[in-house]
Each structure stands twice: as C-alpha cells, then as structure tokens.
Amino acid sequence: MKGLLYAEFYHLRRSRWFHIMLVADVLISIVFVFAAKDAHPLPGRTVLRSALIDLPLMMMLCAIFAGLYIGPAFTNKTVARAITAGHSRTRVMLAKCIVYLIATAVILLVYPLLSSGMACARAGWGVTITWGECISVARVIALAVLLNAAVCMLFAFLSFMLQDTGKAIGTSVVVYLLLTILATPRPALPVWLNGLLVLLPTNIARDVAFARPLSAGLAWQALAGGVVCLVLLLLLTGFAFNRSELK
Amino acid sequence: MYEPEVVLETHNLNKDYRRTRALSDINIALDRGRIYGLVGQNGAGKTTLMRIIAGLSQPTQGSITLFGASSQPSLVRARRRLGAIIETPALYPDLSAAQNLEIERLIRGVADRSRVKRLLQQVGLDGTGRKRVRDFSLGMRQRLAIAVALLADPALLLLDEPINGLDPMGIIQVRQLLTTLAHEHGCTILISSHILSELDQLADEYLFVSDGRIIKQLTAAELSTQHDNLEGYFLELLKEGTPQ
Ligand SMILES: Nc1ncnc2c1ncn2[C@@H]1O[C@H](COP(=O)(O)OP(=O)(O)OP(=O)(O)O)[C@@H](O)[C@H]1O
Numbered sequence: 179m180k181g182l183l184y185a186e187f188y189h190l191r192r193s194r195w196f197h198i199m200l201v202a203d204v205l206i207s208i209v210f211v212f213a214a215k216d217a218h219p220l221p222g223r224t225v226l227r228s229a230l231i232d233l234p235l236m237m238m239l240c241a242i243f244a245g246l247y248i249g250p251a252f253t254n255k256t257v258a259r260a261i262t263a264g265h266s267r268t269r270v271m272l273a274k275c276i277v278y279l280i281a282t283a284v285i286l287l288v289y290p291l292l293s294s295g296m297a298c299a300r301a302g303w304g305v306t307i308t309w310g311e312c313i314s315v316a317r318v319i320a321l322a323v324l325l326n327a328a329v330c331m332l333f334a335f336l337s338f339m340l341q342d343t344g345k346a347i348g349t350s351v352v353v354y355l356l357l358t359i360l361a362t363p364r365p366a367l368p369v370w371l372n373g374l375l376v377l378l379p380t381n382i383a384r385d386v387a388f389a390r391p392l393s394a395g396l397a398w399q400a401l402a403g404g405v406v407c408l409v410l411l412l413l414l415t416g417f418a419f420n421r422s423e424l425k
Numbered sequence: 426m427y428e429p430e431v432v433l434e435t436h437n438l439n440k441d442y443r444r445t446r447a448l449s450d451i452n453i454a455l456d457r458g459r460i461y462g463l464v465g466q467n468g469a470g471k472t473t474l475m476r477i478i479a480g481l482s483q484p485t486q487g488s489i490t491l492f493g494a495s496s497q498p499s500l501v502r503a504r505r506r507l508g509a510i511i512e513t514p515a516l517y518p519d520l521s522a523a524q525n526l527e528i529e530r531l532i533r534g535v536a537d538r539s540r541v542k543r544l545l546q547q548v549g550l551d552g553t554g555r556k557r558v559r560d561f562s563l564g565m566r567q568r569l570a571i572a573v574a575l576l577a578d579p580a581l582l583l584l585d586e587p588i589n590g591l592d593p594m595g596i597i598q599v600r601q602l603l604t605t606l607a608h609e610h611g612c613t614i615l616i617s618s619h620i621l622s623e624l625d626q627l628a629d630e631y632l633f634v635s636d637g638r639i640i641k642q643l644t645a646a647e648l649s650t651q652h653d654n655l656e657g658y659f660l661e662l663l664k665e666g667t668p669q
C-alpha cells in the first residue's frame with residue numbers, strides 16, 4: 179500500500195492536468211477576489227467565510243479532474259499494471275482515491291486561502307487572533323474539506339465505474355449540475371424528498387458555511403454526515419471495482 | 426527459497442462473455458525455466474488466458490495455481506513475481522521512460538534504484554532522456570514495456586505479442602534477452618505471437634489454441650521430428666481441426 183501511495187504521488191506531482199487545474203484554479207480565484215472588491219476592504223475572517231460559501235463553484239474543477247486523473251489510468255492500463263504487480267484491487271482503488279481526494283482538497287482550498295490571505299494583508303483578520311479563534315477556523319476548514327471530499331468521492335466512483343476519461347467527465351459534470359440545482363429547496367418536489375436533500379453533503383457544507391457561529395450540534399452532524407457518505411461511497415466503489423471487468 | 430518446478434497450473438478454466446465462450450476447459454501446467462509459445466488465430470483466446478493469469482479478469486469457472494498459491498489473497502501476493510505485457514503496453518504517456526520505470530519500482534517496492542538505469546540500457550532506451558512516452562514510436566513503447574515487465578526480476582513472464590513493432594535489431598535483442606532469462610535465470614515465459622518464424626526460434630514448447638481450447642501441446646523437439654517448421658505444422662493443424 180505504501181508503494182502504491184508513493185507511486186500515485188509521484189505521478190500526481192508530474193501530472194500535466196494537475197498543474198493545469200492548479201493554474202486555472204489560481205486564475206479563477208484571482209478573478210473572484212478582484213470581482214468582489216468592496217468599497218471598504220473586508221477583514222480576512224469575513225472573506226474566508228464568504229469564500230467557503232462560494233466553494234461549490236470550484237467543485238466543477240474537481241468533477242473534471244476526477245475524469246482526467248482516474249479515466250486515463252484505465253485507458254492507459256496503468257490500473258491493470260498495478261494489479262499485475264501483485265496488489266489487490268481494493269488497495270489499488272484506495273491509493274488512487276486517497277491521492278485524488280488530497281488533490282481535490284488542494285484545488286478547493288486555493289481560493290479561500292488566497293482570498294482571505296489577501297484580505298488579511300490589506301485589512302487584517304478582523305478579530306484578535308486567539309486559540310479559540312484558530313480552533314474555530316480550523317474546524318470550519320476541516321469540515322469543508324471533509325464534506326467536499328465526500329462529494330468528490332462521488333465523481334471518483336463514477337470514474338471507476340465508467341473506466342473512460344470522456345464519459346467520466348461528462349457524467350461528473352452532469353451530476354455536479356444536478357447537485358447544484360438541488361442545493362436550494364425545490365417546492366415542486368414532495369416534502370419528504372426535500373427533507374432527504376438536506377442530507378446531501380453539498381447541502382450540509384452550505385449550512386456549515388452559512389452558520390455563524392457554527393453550533394456544536396451542526397458541527398457533529400456535518401462530521402457524521404461527511405464520514406458516513408465518504409465511507410459508503412468508498413465501500414461502494416471497492417465493491418463494484420472488485421467485480422468489474424477491467425479494460 | 427523453495428522453488429516449485431511447476432510455476433503455473435490452470436484447472437478447468439472457463440471464461441464466458443455475454444454471447445461468446447472465450448475459454449473452455451483449459452488445463453495447462455508451465456514448468457520453471459521454459460519458454461512456452463502460445464499459438465492461435467485471432468479470437469482464439471490467448472489474451473483472455475493471459476488476462477486471467479494476470480488477475481485482470483475473473484474466470485467464469487475453474488481456478489489457477491500460481492507459485493503454489495491458489496486462494497485469492499495468496500494469488501494476489503504471488504503476482505508480485507509476475508511480469509506482463511498484455512496486448513498494448515501499459516505506460517504513463519505523460520512521463521519519460523525513466524519515470525515510468527521509477528513508478529514501477531515504487532509500485533513493486535524494489536529497493537535498488539540503479540535497476541532503472543540498467544534496464545534502460547538493456548532495452549536500448551537510455552538515450553531518450555526527458556522525452557515523454559506519448560512521443561515514443563511503437564517500437565520504443567514496446568521496448569519500454571519489456572523493461573517495465575522485467576523490473577522486479579519476474580519468475581513468470583506473460584508476453585502477449587511483445588515483438589509487435591520492434592525493428593530487426595530489437596527482435597534479435599529481445600530474443601537473446603528472453604532466452605538468457607529463461608535458460609540461465611530460470612524465468613518461465615508464456616509468449617504469444619503471430620510471427621511464427623520468430624516463435625519458432627524462441628519457444629521450447631508450444632500450446633496451440635483454437636476456439637478457447639488447447640487443441641495440441643508439444644515440445645519444440647517433438648515438432649521438429651514431425652515438420653520442418655512451425656508455420657507448416659500450424660496450418661496443417663487448422664485444416665485437421667476445421668469442422669466437418
Ligand atoms: N471484453 C470482451 N467482451 C466480449 N467478448 C470478448 C471480450 N474480450 C474477448 N472477447 C472474446 O473472447 C474471444 C477470445 O478473445 P482474445 O482476445 O482472447 O483472442 P486472442 O487469441 O488474443 O486474439 P488475437 O490474436 O486477435 O489477439 C473472442 O471471441 C473475443 O471476441
């Protein structure tokens with residue numbers, strides 16, 4: 179497993195698409211930062227919170243990146259190579275998903291960190307920085323990372339199922355758009371369905387981003403929701419991948 | 426380490442795809458240090474057999490024993506001593522030849538870093554430097570795939586049409602390399618090729634496949650007493666085997 183992870187990181191660091199994604203990411207972030215220029219500069223704390231609310235926009239990059247990173251591993255047969263080298267499918271899948279999720283966390287965090295960092299340089303953080311403040315910021319960021327990983331895992335699952343770059347990107351983008359539509363309550367849908375939609379990690383992430391301050395109850399709910407969703411999707415991906423015919 | 430004489434055994438291997446039966450009742454045993462030539466027409470089942478041995482596809486029925494291992498987890502571990510090229514080379518196109526080998530070194534947990542350089546020299550790719558594999562010619566890819574397959578000192582090599590696209594010099598080099606590996610280092614090789622004149626010079630034993638069955642198995646010595654070359658024998662075998 180260690181060898182597989184090393185190999186995945188070795189590849190990610192040299193992956194052209196990952197570099198392109200990061201450049202696109204930084205450019206989009208800079209555009210956002212300047213587009214949101216207010217009359218008087220906002221403190222870093224406020225900017226970080228509003229960046230987390232905008233985070234789902236960046237999720238699009240992760241949906242595309244799933245296909246670009248996992249799809250070619252099937253078409254170039256490098257997944258097959260790892261299996262032939264004596265690794266179980268479960269481990270091959272896990273190593274790939276872990277590295278993909280870390281890459282998406284990096285992609286997603288560029289915007290909030292960049293924008294709040296710049297705001298902080300201009301107008302300061304907004305409150306005196308205490309231990310409590312540090313912990314509450316770390317908690318909000320950690321929950322955002324976890325919940326977004328749960329959503330990204332859905333794209334990874336699709337890529338493992340489809341085993342094809344083009345199809346994976348197409349389907350992931352459609353699913354992304356669907357999740358975006360379902361992020362606001364739909365009066366046309368039955369009440370119970372709207373009730374279930376609250377449990378989508380995208381929607382929990384939105385609630386967490388809007389909550390000021392974040393209550394302990396919501397934090398626990400977000401933690402549990404994120405972990406359950408992530409683990410379920412990993413199990414599902416492992417189960418399906420173990421049974422699928424490899425390309 | 427204890428080395429079994431029989432490296433690979435298959436037991437009543439069957440593989441069905443939705444409408445086609447790709448393999449039926451395959452029972453073979455491969456001995457240590459021998460080169461086996463797998464001969465058969467397009468669609469005979471050669472690739473399917475290799476994919477099952479490599480763990481890329483599950484048999485519908487039957488099982489395999491690899492280096493004495495037959496349970497699922499022990500089979501996975503046994504595959505660490507397997508090297509394979511199945512159909513097209515499996516490579517990272519956005520990496521260089523050396524980087525491709527480095528990744529394989531990491532995946533296989535091979536500690537010796539100098540192997541990468543030595544293998545590149547061995548397959549004649551040491552001059553490619555930072556050139557990416559996507560810009561390689563077919564023969565260069567094939568050479569790199571051979572280096573990847575050899576990286577972990579495999580005890581069993583599965584080579585599905587490995588000499589496709591190689592230049593004459595490359596074919597000679599690969600032939601010498603494989604012969605040395607098998608006869609001096611005890612590596613077992615299962616190789617398929619449609620270039621029968623080449624296989625003729627390489628294999629110690631032949632497995633003839635037709636319609637997913639092994640229709641004949643004989644040694645190179647036996648074949649030479651019956652026929653002057655492999656091609657002629659194969660054509661005759663096909664004529665005998667055609668349905669009445
Ligand atoms: N994924 C698949 N789905 C359905 N049928 C398949 C699949 N893979 C192989 N087959 C069928 O299995 C049979 C054996 O195919 P295989 O690729 O093993 O032949 P082969 O001997 O390697 O042929 P070639 O010399 O052309 O490479 C063929 O009839 C083929 O159509």
Ligand SMILES: [Mg+2]
Nearest residue numbers: 471472512585
């Ligand atoms: Mg084939």
